Amino acid sequence: MTVATSAGRSGQSRPLPNSAATAPPTPYTLLSCSMSLDGYLDDASEERLLLSNSADFDRVDEVRAQCDAILVGAGTVRRDDPRLLVRSSARRGERVARGLPASPMKVTLTGGADLDPGARFFVTGETEKIIYCAHSVFGVARERFGGLATVVDGGDPVDLHGLANDLRARGVRRLMVEGGGRVHTQFLTAGLADELQLVIAPFFVGDSRAPRFVRDGGFPWGPEHRAELAEVRQLGDVVLLRYALSARFGAD
Incomplete structure (x- = not known):
């Protein structure tokens, strides 16, 4: 990422940090995912498949509340x-009492800027939103989403x-990555994941058209x-x- 700028709320731009010598350590990054017994994130229908339950939804909410960005x-x-x-x-109140936004920053990345400005990613919550987009669509993304989020030129790809x-x-x-499969694959193969929280649902999907937890790649x-199993x-x-x-597992 050599030449990249960020359009912030002030309307000014600045270069992205691109040197390990000058940048602080990357965020502690945990990947969170629910999948079926045969490794699928969803089925092939238009309706979202629920892979978890109320107890796990509450656990995920607790993890979200401990993070700075999702x-x-x-x-x-x-x-x-x-x-x-x-x-x-109660968790939102605890965050506010600590001087934090009620919910963590929202982050997404896109190669095509083909997102709906009315999506709940943009229109719900008062927290900051950031889009990292491919250089080829930076101008389009800044024009389309500049009033809704900070748009960052992330390079190509x-x-x-x-x-x-x-x-x-x-x-x-502390960064929480919630998917999908392509993004999980990218973080894992890039060596940027410190922790994986993987929830297994007690059923099979059995449809190769459905999205899987990860795609092909060179995994460490x-x-x-x-990988070291730390908790069941x-x-x-x-x-x-x-x-x-990673050696940073469990770091506060």
Whole structure:
């Protein structure tokens, strides 16, 4: 990410940090995902498949409340139209009492800027929203979303290391990545994930047209370098598997 600018609320631009020597450490990054027994994030229908339960939804809400930013890919914004807000009023109140926004910053990345300005990503919550877009569509994205979010030129394609450095420079110390499969794959293969929180639903999808947890890629963990299983927790009829993916696992 060599030449990139950010359109902030002031209307001014600044270069993204692109040097490990000058940038602070990247945010502690945890990936959060629910999948079926056969590894699918959803089925192939238009209606969203619920893979979790109320106990796990509350756990995810608690994790969100502990983070500075929540990131999803543009495909998730289009398909699921998530709000990405802390649901619990008590947790929102605790954040505000600590001088934080009621919900974490919302972040997405896109190669085509084909997002609906009326999506709940943009129109719900008072928290800051950031879009990292490909250089080729930066002008279009800034014109389309500049009044709704901070638009950042992320390179072509969007450089995840530059994105992580930029978020850290904006004060993000703890980043929660909620998908989808393409984004999870990118963070894992880029070596930017410190923790994986994987919830297993007790059923099969059995349809190869459905989206999977990850796509093909060169992952740091394989048969000779296994990921460390740090926690197993039953939550009703689903199971949480928590994996340590870096030496920073569990860092506050």
